[in-house]
Amino acid sequence: MVHGIPGSRKLQEGDIVSVDCGVEMNGYFGDHAFTFEVGDCDEEATKLLRVTLESLYKGIEQATHGNKMGDVAYAIQSHNESHGFGVVRDLVGHGIGKSLHEDPSVPNFGRKGKGERLREGMTLAIEPMITVGTWRVKTLDDGWTICTADGSLAAHFEHDIVVREGKAEILSTFDYIAELSQKYEKIIYHG
Secondary structure, three states, X not given: OEOOOOOOOOOOOOOEEEEEEEEEEOOEEEEEEEEEEOOOOOHHHHHHHHHHHHHXXXXXXXXXXXXXXXXXXXXXXXXHHOOOOEEOOOOOXXXXXXXXXXXXXXXXXXXXXOOOEOOOOOEEEEOOEEEOOOOOEEEOOOOOOEEEXXXXXXXXXXXXEEOEOOOOEEOOOOHHHHHHOHHHHHHHHHO
């Protein structure tokens, strides 16, 4: 799911791989993730990626001034669970700015109208981590790599946003990915 350490295993046709990158520039951090298909994937993997990416944008739609954190979380959770997918609870999004991980936590599960009120100018990293199976995760013996507890597929997408009145401002971009593959272009540009 996340934090995998490179090894000798080679990616094969049909695999999916998440790439999550952070960067510091001029004293501020950015954090960004996309899950890629390696060649042609089966229908289940393709659906997982599509639904997870859709849920990212559904969460972003709720990240507006005056809404609550639970509105964002519920939008992500309800979309994924309506498609039969698990929503990871042990890993969440976060505030971002002069540190990579800041308060508040941005869960992908929750109840509408609950949690911290969102305010104009808050910067958040929204990052659904969704599974085909259980939402439970485990850490491997290397102490770093996190996988699904049942070995099922997982997808992870992330954007950095600024909470605004009416509509969140997306700070990161998937434009370069859309240029290479039209598969997710409609979701990327239309949420």
